[in-house]
Amino acid sequence: MANLSLKHIYKVYPNGAKAVNDFTMEIEDKEFIVFVGPSGCGKSTTLRMIAGLEDITAGELKIGDLVVNDVEPKDRDIAMVFQNYALYPHMTVFENIAFGLRLRKMPREEINRRVQEAAEILGITEYLGRKPKEMSGGQRQRVSLGRAIVREPKVMLLDEPLSNLDAKLRTQMRSEIAKLHKKLGTTFIYVTHDQIEAMTMGTRIVVMKDGFVQQIDTPKNLYNYPGNKFVAGFIGTPQMNFFEGTLKKVGDFVEVAFKYTDAKVVVPYFYFYKTRPSYLDGKTNVIIGLRAENVSLDPAEVANSNATIKVKISHKEELGNETLIYGDINMDGDGYTESSTRIIIKSIDEVEYTAGDIVEAALDLDHVHLFDAATEISILPRIPEFNYLDCEVHGRTLTFLGQGVELPPAIVCESGVGELLIPSDAIKLGGDIVANVIGTEVILGKKLLSMELGGRRIFAVVDEEVTTPTVNISIDMKKITLLRDGKEIVSPMPETVSFDGNLTKKKVVEDVPETEEERAKRLAKGKKDANAEGEENAAAEEPVRTKSKKVVKFSLKIEGAEFPAPDEIAQKLIAALTIKRVFEKDYRFECTPYDLTIAEEGIEAHVEGICDYGAERFAKCTVGEKVIYIKLDDSIATLPKSIHLVPDIEKLAIIQADMDIRLV
Numbered sequence: 001m002a003n004l005s006l007k008h009i010y011k012v013y014p015n016g017a018k019a020v021n022d023f024t025m026e027i028e029d030k031e032f033i034v035f036v037g038p039s040g041c042g043k044s045t046t047l048r049m050i051a052g053l054e055d056i057t058a059g060e061l062k063i064g065d066l067v068v069n070d071v072e073p074k075d076r077d078i079a080m081v082f083q084n085y086a087l088y089p090h091m092t093v094f095e096n097i098a099f100g101l102r103l104r105k106m107p108r109e110e111i112n113r114r115v116q117e118a119a120e121i122l123g124i125t126e127y128l129g130r131k132p133k134e135m136s137g138g139q140r141q142r143v144s145l146g147r148a149i150v151r152e153p154k155v156m157l158l159d160e161p162l163s164n165l166d167a168k169l170r171t172q173m174r175s176e177i178a179k180l181h182k183k184l185g186t187t188f189i190y191v192t193h194d195q196i197e198a199m200t201m202g203t204r205i206v207v208m209k210d211g212f213v214q215q216i217d218t219p220k221n222l223y224n225y226p227g228n229k230f231v232a233g234f235i236g237t238p239q240m241n242f243f244e245g246t247l248k249k250v251g252d253f254v255e256v257a258f259k260y261t262d263a264k265v266v267v268p269y270f271y272f273y274k275t276r277p278s279y280l281d282g283k284t285n286v287i288i289g290l291r292a293e294n295v296s297l298d299p300a301e302v303a304n305s306n307a308t309i310k311v312k313i314s315h316k317e318e319l320g321n322e323t324l325i326y327g328d329i330n331m332d333g334d335g336y337t338e339s340s341t342r343i344i345i346k347s348i349d350e351v352e353y354t355a356g357d358i359v360e361a362a363l364d365l366d367h368v369h370l371f372d373a374a375t376e377i378s379i380l381p382r383i384p385e386f387n388y389l390d391c392e393v394h395g396r397t398l399t400f401l402g403q404g405v406e407l408p409p410a411i412v413c414e415s416g417v418g419e420l421l422i423p424s425d426a427i428k429l430g431g432d433i434v435a436n437v438i439g440t441e442v443i444l445g446k447k448l449l450s451m452e453l454g455g456r457r458i459f460a461v462v463d464e465e466v467t468t469p470t471v472n473i474s475i476d477m478k479k480i481t482l483l484r485d486g487k488e489i490v491s492p493m494p495e496t497v498s499f500d501g502n503l504t505k506k507k508v509v510e511d512v513p514e515t516e517e518e519r520a521k522r523l524a525k526g527k528k529d530a531n532a533e534g535e536e537n538a539a540a541e542e543p544v545r546t547k548s549k550k551v552v553k554f555s556l557k558i559e560g561a562e563f564p565a566p567d568e569i570a571q572k573l574i575a576a577l578t579i580k581r582v583f584e585k586d587y588r589f590e591c592t593p594y595d596l597t598i599a600e601e602g603i604e605a606h607v608e609g610i611c612d613y614g615a616e617r618f619a620k621c622t623v624g625e626k627v628i629y630i631k632l633d634d635s636i637a638t639l640p641k642s643i644h645l646v647p648d649i650e651k652l653a654i655i656q657a658d659m660d661i662r663l664v
């Protein structure tokens, strides 16, 4: 029983294949986690790194409270079940299950007890005397599960354990494994390429593609709130319908136009509050996603809907309890080819359709999904990145949603109207603005507060739940963006500072205290000499001496300035095994404006000016070509033209530049 922590885990194989990138996840004790994705996406590699069967290139893996990067597989307290069972053919089922315990020299009675108990849980007690070849695939997989169970591991790892079984047995074993998980109360991590297996078994699912985690969430949330088109299409059968289209805001409404057809629906703007307005220009291509059950041919629903489109029916698939109707929203489309006009509709009514029928379909836009056509990332996110508002600047006052806010000295802009982007994490609790509370929703551990202000809904990510009917808020002005005629006239202050550099190593001569051993040796020798002279030697009072020694020192060379690297950081960099020649590589060092201090020596920076955001002040500096910001203490009133900066080494992210691997 254990929780696991994976922090910035990477795997680069010796041939240069980057199989896993920046895998970060906290797994709670007793969770059933499923890694799912198409073949080659890196799921087995991740599992094998947890098992200790593959080295971790970079990152930190903890099982319980222990960092296990360098711990042998046998000492990790995990058990693994493989697709091919890996049973010994010459041993009986009992011997196969007991094998690992015997290797550990466990007492005979304890082995018997554990094997019997596991066999009972798995329903294979009567087969304990058989050889594996006398058993079916399902039974063999039970034996291999048994062998894992008797180890009583903290974590069970299962790599596609059911893919050798036929469909019926797979379904049965699926529920047996889920039951087993409940019974054992152990953390399970399960790898599969089958999304149905993932959806039915996992308490949380990690969807992977091309070595990158796409999304981590519960089955239900992945289905309802896919973060990108890949997840939307991968999870759920039949696959979500995807249409190309454009969105155009006209007053308080938005026209959704489908490409390659004249289909168009008009919906209230509030559906798109979380969408960046630049997508609502009627020109930018977007992808519109609707699941088969969110389209209806039911005449009553069609009659009541104000979002209907024409569909030309092509064929159907009877699934018993429901029927999938295939069609096309392009009257010239065939309904068979997967295209951006083909549509699949889940129908429960009894109406018979004939190929070529043209019918009206109602779209349930409460469940619409929208994706950027190029990046395929959701443009209707659950947690909106920004609040998109109309605004006006008049002198030093910024007005939005009926509120007037004084602009801090750091923000300079001419009077006029514009668009204001306030990040949802830039609205803080406490302040002069009073908003009506709609509610707080907890999404992936974050609290999203919905409020009403000046007739509009606004969103804030907050630290504490708000239960009062109204709330006082303020805006973190360093995070806002102001657009005029589509051009950015006020930009947010960058939240990260990035430097270039590398790692250096040198041998230096240093005075170091003698070791216990050296001291003992020296004292023994001194005693002998002293005895020869017939004098007493007060060994206990003899002070520890220092010795000059050659020691290896590691330094971070950041923008030409050298900083000693703590051993722990140096070791992490060197431990990135497949990246040879650590010392010749280029690194990127990242921190925040809060992690830099001004000192006598350090990174040379030229001060461009002081940005006063009211509550906080920052110095805008250049380091070479780079523009960076540093937080200023209240005590600092003025700055010379040239200053030196020291980063907080503990807070630095160190990224190997050409492979883009975060090492620390």
Ligand code: ADP
Binding pocket: 013, 014, 015, 017, 018, 019, 037, 038, 039, 040, 041, 042, 043, 044, 045, 046
């Ligand atoms: P999955 O389990 O999702 O099918 P894997 O984790 O097995 O994917 O593989 C991820 C990627 O790493 C693939 O591109 C694969 O070709 C590559 N890979 C896996 N094992 C090795 C290896 N031993 N050496 C080099 N590349 C490998």
